[in-house]
Amino acid sequence: xxxxxxxxxxxxxxxxxxxxxxxxxxxxxxxxxxxxxxxxxxxxxxxxxxxxxxxxxxxxxxxxxxxxxxxxxxxxxxxxxxxxxxxxxxxxxxxxxxxxxxxxxxxxxxxxxxxxxxxxxxxxxxxxxxxxxxxxxxxxxxxxxxxxxxxxxxxxxxxxxxxxxxxxxxxxxxxxxxxxxxxxxxxxxxxxxxxxxxxxxxxxxxxxxxxxxxxxxxxxxxxxxxxxxxxxxxxxxxxxxxxxxxxxxxxxxxxxxxxxxxxxxxxxxxxxxxxxxxxxxxxxxxxxxxxxxxxxxxxxxxxxxxxxxxxxxxxxxxxxxxxxxxxxxxxxxxxxxxxxxxxxxxxxxxxxxxxxxxxxxxxxxxxxxxxxxxxxxxxxxxxxxxxxxxxxxxxxxxxxxxxxxxxxxxxxxxxxxxxxxxxxxxxxxxxxxxxxxxxxxxxxxxxxxxxxxxxxxxxxxxxxxxxxxxxxxxxxxxxxxxxxxxxxxxxxxxxxxxxxxxxxxxxxxxxxxxxxxxxxxxxxxxxxxxxxxxxxxxxxxxxxxxxxxxxxxxxxxxxxxxxxxxxxxx
Numbered sequence: 108x109x110x111x112x113x114x115x116x117x118x119x120x121x122x123x124x125x126x127x128x129x130x131x132x133x134x135x136x137x138x139x140x141x142x143x144x145x146x147x148x149x150x151x152x153x154x155x156x157x158x159x160x161x162x163x164x165x166x167x168x169x170x171x172x173x174x175x176x177x178x179x180x181x182x183x184x185x186x187x188x189x190x191x192x193x194x195x196x197x198x199x200x201x202x203x204x205x206x207x208x209x210x211x212x213x214x215x216x217x218x219x220x221x222x223x224x225x226x227x228x229x230x231x232x233x234x235x236x237x238x239x240x241x242x243x244x245x246x247x248x249x250x251x252x253x254x255x256x257x258x259x260x261x262x263x264x265x266x267x268x269x270x271x272x273x274x275x276x277x278x279x280x281x282x283x284x285x286x287x288x289x290x291x292x293x294x295x296x297x298x299x300x301x302x303x304x305x306x307x308x309x310x311x312x313x314x315x316x317x318x319x320x321x322x323x324x325x326x327x328x329x330x331x332x333x334x335x336x337x338x339x340x341x342x343x344x345x346x347x348x349x350x351x352x353x354x355x356x357x358x359x360x361x362x363x364x365x366x367x368x369x370x371x372x373x374x375x376x377x378x379x380x381x382x383x384x385x386x387x388x389x390x391x392x393x394x395x396x397x398x399x400x401x402x403x404x405x406x407x408x409x410x411x412x413x414x415x416x417x418x419x420x421x422x423x424x425x426x427x428x429x430x431x432x433x434x435x436x437x438x439x440x441x442x443x444x445x446x447x448x449x450x451x452x453x454x455x456x457x458x459x460x461x462x463x464x465x466x467x468x469x470x471x472x473x474x475x476x477x478x479x480x481x482x483x484x485x486x487x488x489x490x491x492x493x494x495x496x497x498x499x500x501x502x503x504x505x506x507x508x509x510x511x512x513x514x515x516x517x518x519x520x521x522x523x524x525x526x527x528x529x530x531x532x533x534x535x536x537x538x539x540x541x542x543x544x545x546x547x548x549x550x551x552x553x554x555x556x557x558x559x560x561x562x563x564x565x566x567x568x569x570x571x572x573x574x575x576x577x578x579x580x581x582x583x584x585x586x587x588x589x590x591x592x593x594x595x596x597x598x599x600x601x602x603x604x605x606x607x608x609x610x611x612x613x614x615x616x617x618x619x620x621x622x623x624x625x626x627x628x629x630x631x632x633x634x635x636x637x638x639x640x641x642x643x644x645x646x647x648x649x650x651x652x653x654x655x656x657x658x659x660x661x662x663x664x665x666x667x668x669x670x671x672x673x674x675x676x677x
Contacts, residue, residue: 169209170210171209173215175191200231206235209237212237213241214229214240214244216245225242226255238261242268248274249274256281262281266290268290272292273292273293275302281307282309284309286310286311287304287314288314288316294318297324297327310333311333313335313337315341316337316339325347328351330353331355348366349369351371356374356376359381362383362428364384364386380416380425383430386434390408408434409435417443420443426453427453428455429454432454435463436459444471445470448471448473456479462496464493469499469501471501471503473503474507477511477512478512488521490522490528505532505534511533511540517545539565539567541569
């Protein structure tokens with residue numbers, strides 16, 4: 108020992124390895140551990156006995172993620188199953204035995220551990236007064252699972268998955284459950300889903316994703332306080348009908364193939380309807396082979412899409428995907444009047460989209476915002492089809508439409524004619540926003556400037572990915588991005604000069620208009636002149652009124668970030 112102590116190298120090594128982290132206060136150590144996966148947090152106790160007294164977490168709330176795919180040593184396959192089971196058993200029954208409550212418990216099991224073991228973990232979660240329980244594990248007898256959950260007072264959110272059959276025992280109840288997600292379950296019994304919903308009187312959010320409805324005649328959703336409903340990718344939906352009675356429903360999101368029929372009541376509270384539904388390829392192929400001379404309307408499933416959309420006629424915000432647009436245009440059923448609709452989003456626009464857009468504008472007298480989310484398919488003569496489908500100028504263009512959004516603008520002749528149409532007929536139009544623009548932006552901007560505008564305050568804006576929306580200001584901040592967009596500095600300088608010229612023309616026009624406006628009129632009516640300040644105010648106003656970005660919503664859905672949508676996105 109003396110020889111070691113006398114060695115300066117050894118002393119320096121000792122000094123460099125002093126455990127300073129363990130000297131931190133317990134709350135700080137607890138906070139560090141709370142940000143680690145459970146397995147890693149437990150492993151710290153091996154390094155130092157000091158950390159054993161810190162786990163479980165020194166801070167609240169406690170969130171547990173128990174995932175057998177997140178092992179410390181995944182290469183040790185032979186002992187993985189037993190070590191995971193032993194770890195979870197010890198964690199729930201010993202380590203956390205004195206914990207008053209657990210906020211979230213996420214149990215994800217790729218392997219099968221048997222019903223008894225899974226149920227014991229669920230019972231431990233209930234004993235720990237869990238608030239949110241996410242269980243993704245195969246269960247042979249779901250009745251036993253729901254018996255263990257029956258009557259739990261603390262459970263607010265329940266997510267179930269992993270391809271097991273849904274069977275609900277009699278008189279089952281979760282009195283305080285607010286959010287329920289069913290992921291890839293199998294619905295065998297006619298009333299299994301409704302029995303589950305009947306036991307959740309406070310349910311506000313329901314998501315049914317990828318579930319097997321093949322053996323059902325009817326998928327019934329009768330829920331008086333339900334506010335948000337997601338239905339997506341349920342297998343063989345055409346084999347059953349869907350019945351919905353939800354008088355408190357505010358958000359209805361449906362993506363998948365059309366069901367055999369729809370019976371929908373009481374959607375008078377609806378605020379957002381997102382429809383991405385249509386016939387499957389087999390149904391379309393059968394329809395193409397059908398001999399229409401037989402007198403029967405074979406486009407039955409298109410009619411089912413129309414029936415579902417018609418049931419959403421009271422909504423204030425509506426999105427229709429390309430397959431829904433095509434189905435609505437093919438069917439002979441008339442569109443309802445969307446009396447409350449203030450925002451309309453449309454997906455990919457082919458020939459059916461041009462026709463249906465004309466019909467929808469006629470059917471939405473109070474529309475304020477038109478959002479074309481996807482691009483226009485290459486189809487020459489689309490605008491002529493749109494124009495010929497308009498019996499008269501839509502009332503909404505005369506009185507209410509103040510904003511139009513193009514998310515993928517290609518500047519084809521038909522698209523440019525559509526912009527010209529909106530400028531010539533939009534009586535109260537305030538802005539047309541372009542979120543993407545083709546390479547030859549300058550020449551197209553010149554054409555837009557020359558178009559006559561019925562609304563003298565209407566602005567044509569390139570959005571944040573091109574130029575800031577506050578009247579062409581802040582150009583230098585976007586110079587780098589514009590360089591990448593146009594691929595050379597010369598184009599940037601040329602565009603900057605053109606924008607400066609357009610800005611001067613705009614200022615001169617505003618001054619001329621302002622001079623011709625009486626002071627009395629200005630005092631009696633708020634100004635509609637475009638400025639940075641009223642843009643910000645307008646954005647806040649739109650946000651508070653419930654403006655929905657259908658483009659962002661589509662992206663969020665595609666990214667499977669559905670949980671965020673339930674946090675009152677409108």
